[in-house]
Amino acid sequence: MNMKRICILACIVIAGLTSCKKFLDTQPTDFYTTTNYYSTETQLQQALNGVYGDLMRPELYAQVMGFNFVSTTDEVMSNRTADGDARGLRYNYDASLVHIASIWRYAYVGINNLNTLLDNIDKPTMDASRRNIIKGQALFLRGFLYFILTSNYGDVPVVLHTPAINDVNIPQVKQADVYAQIEKDMKEAEVLLKDYTVTQAKFNDVVTLTAVQAMLARVYLYWAGYPQNNTAKYQDVITYTDKVILSGLHALNPDYRQVFINLATDQYDVRENIWELGSLGAAAGVVNKSGNDIGNFVGIQSALTALDSTSYNSAGWVWVTKKLFDAYETDPNSAVMPNKPSLDIRRDWNCANYIYSGTNPRTKAARPNPWQMCAGKFRREYVPQAIRNTNGVGGTYNINWPMIRYSDVLLMRAEAENYVNGPTNAYNYVNQVRKRGYGLMNGNVVKSITMVNSGDGYTKVPAVTITGGGGNGATGTAIITSGKVTGIYLNSPGALTLGSYYTTPPVVVIGTFWTPGASYTTGTQITNGGILYTVTTAGTATNTPPVNTSGASDASVTGAVFTYAGTAATATATITTGNESDLTPGLSKDAFQLAIRDERMRELCFEAVRKADLIRWGSFVSDMQNFASWATANGAGVTSTGNPNGLQGVRNVSARHVMLPKPTYELNLNRLLTQNEGW
Incomplete structure (x- = not known):
């Protein structure tokens, strides 16, 4: 693996420098090694901060994880041609694509840094509770990075300590065993962080107790689905979502739109967003990080210009689908055409019916056709003026990434409850999400x-x-x-x-x-x-x-x-009358599961979970094929009003796209890796 090569080279350099100076019998003072680092609490925290910061690299959540391989589904499609293929948007990629390697490479870089931290966690003399917090976060992050790897690549190598210089070829581990290691790391982290909650941390861009529990519920949900199909894990989903719900630390924000405005305006919402990845300009959490592409490729198109103080930069390289737009309930009594107002607030926030065009002046142009509406969830127009830069070029953006929200916990709880016990007691959880979506949490509108x-x-x-x-x-x-x-x-x-x-x-x-x-x-x-x-x-x-x-x-x-x-x-x-948003009562178990699938799309669109959901439901390929036929019949292929580039991407989906290929570069380095089926 590339991260091992980095470690090996570093070891060689260090060995060369120290071997010619043996007679001095001194420790190096002009660079850091594991010998002269990790000796204080501050150094442990700095090492941990580095991993948090790397999660918001462009190769991970600052761009790739929320864009490249998740932007062509039934909720959103790329509008690009050649650029789309170069970035992996239209399922025309192969194992040599640089973005395929990026996720693998930087996940293992993070794991290696965490392993080194954990290997040295007991080195400094410090308060035991502080050591537990750092160790708990490190264990969780290691498990989380393995979760990223196995959910994207399947069977992967599991490395739990800093590799030795001769550890060049390491065999991959079956996905079930990777899940078992993730569970072990996260459960140990849960114990170590038992007293470390968002109330104590005051921020949600660090890992706290309920972040561990919520993410472990997601791990179990994926484990229960395809390809492992370990359905016994649905009971674990119930156990861990209940821990979050019953903690009393989290709740839905009454206004769905405000969740994402808060992310853009550096306002921590520790009740709704259980864990988010911080970025430049955010309030004083763990570490101030670089800017990102959130709201850019997946955002409302606009150009940045010094002549317009309200301007911002967003390419808008994806458009929503008519399936997503039509999934939101409309007012049947409205005479407004062509698009009736929606009873669900989420539609007009997520499906933006306008773009900004030009720079002098910048004008707002209507986009009434759903196939060409921008993904409006992450809106850079709310980013603070001082951060987004109006000098006419460039621009830096600070929007935090919502890794897991309370609404997702409720929907996971509903899905698992339905699977284990049927829908009777599952309605409560999904209806909470729907009430918020319709604006009815606290009264009538x-x-x-x-x-x-x-x-x-x-x-x-x-x-x-x-x-x-x-x-x-x-x-x-x-x-x-x-x-x-x-x-x-x-x-x-x-x-x-x-x-x-x-x-x-x-x-x-x-x-x-x-x-x-x-x-x-x-x-x-x-x-x-x-x-x-x-x-x-x-x-x-x-x-x-x-x-x-x-x-x-x-x-x-x-x-x-x-x-x-x-x-x-x-x-x-x-x-409204207060209960109009509730899901249709009396659904069968199968019908309720289908309703949950639609509700997850309405609530969590563009948050990089739809493709993974379709995969774990075992229907990714068939759903994309069926969607391609539906989209063709409903105008997606029309150049003037549709999205033929995105439609072609959907048509390219085949069975091999359930997993990403192992990167060619890594296969050449580690001879014990086996390429995924179809690649």
Whole structure:
């Protein structure tokens, strides 16, 4: 392995330098070795920090792990051609691709550094509880890196100590045995970190007790699925998700969107995000790390320009799928076309229906076709101005990566419960996630706005104001077709904080009402007495309201002239009833499992778990083949409105893509490695 070559070379250099100086009988002072390092608590912590920092390398979670090999599924597809193939996006890669080697190489570099740390963990004199925290985190991270390796490459070598100079060829271990080692490391870490929680750490970009338990639940979930199919592990999923749930340390953020805004604005949400990987600019956690590509390739397209202080840089190299867009429930009573408003807040956050184009000026352009909507979950527009850099070139970004969230724990709990005991007691967990998705965690929100009268004569889009009902924060946009207000697109169902929910339907006002004494400019449209007027002469209105004269100028005001334009539009609002988001009751075990699969896509899209989910369900290849047929029939191949490049990537999927190939470079170094089937 490459990491062993690094170690071997280092040992050779050190041996050469010290052998010619034996007569001095001194320790080196101008460079570090295992002999003169790891001698203090500070040095142990620095070594651990280095591994945390390396997790946010471009070769791991700063780019590759969240983008390269997970960006063509049924929820998201690359829009690239040649670039997509060079980065592994369209399943045209082989074992020699540099990004194939990156995951392997840097996972083992991390493991080697952790092994060296663990080999020297007892060296310094220090507080035992502090030593346990460092050792527990190191053991967990080693298990986690092996989890990355085995879930991507299958059977891999397991190295638990710093390799000796002659350890060149190390055999790979069966995946079941790799899982057993991961379990051993993480369970030992759980014991060592038993008193180290997010309450004590105050940050979630370090490993705490519930991070270990949540990730161990994910390990068991993968172990239970394909290719191991060790279904006894579902009971372990229940055990470990219950530990997280019953700890009382974690909860859903009432606003799904805020979870990702917090990641962009350096706000730690230790209750929702059980473990996240920190990046540049984050609050003072373990270590300040470099910037990353989160929100770039998988983000809303925009160019960075010094002429626009709100600008940011994002390539937007993937688009969502119509399957994902259609998976979110819409308002059946809405007349808005072509895309009805969704009752699920997650849709319009995850499926961004706009891009930014140009640089001088930068303009916002609509993207109404789902096949060409950007992945909107990680939004760089929320990144602090000082970090994203507006000098017209480059740009540095700080968004943290959400490694595992509380909603995932709830969905894992529901899936495992359904497998072991059936769906009866599993509903509670999935419905918590759905209630948050619909904005109903703490009360009712605006559900729908229905047109009572579409009016006529509108030449401009009127403002929509939603007030009363005991709540606030609901907003909408009028849709104008041939001078009529044909619908109201509900942009937000309301503010999702305690005290801002609705108890009765609010009042919807379309347009601006006539105000006595106000000044009006030419072209302004106002409403009075159910009539729409257009200001044809600028001026100030008197206290006498305009009178409908069926098209003639109204002379009852001084200065401003109001001309009849048509009938004013009106609409009414309805609010939710608190349980409308709940999953359909009475589902069979199989139907509930299918519902969980869709819910995981709606909740966790673009968080690099969909492909792994499809693989562990044993349906990756067949699902991609079926999706390719569905996507073709539903417009994905149309150049002007679809995503033919992404569709081709889906069509390229075959059985060999269940696992990544072992890197060619590593096979040449370690003769005991065996290439995965199909490569």
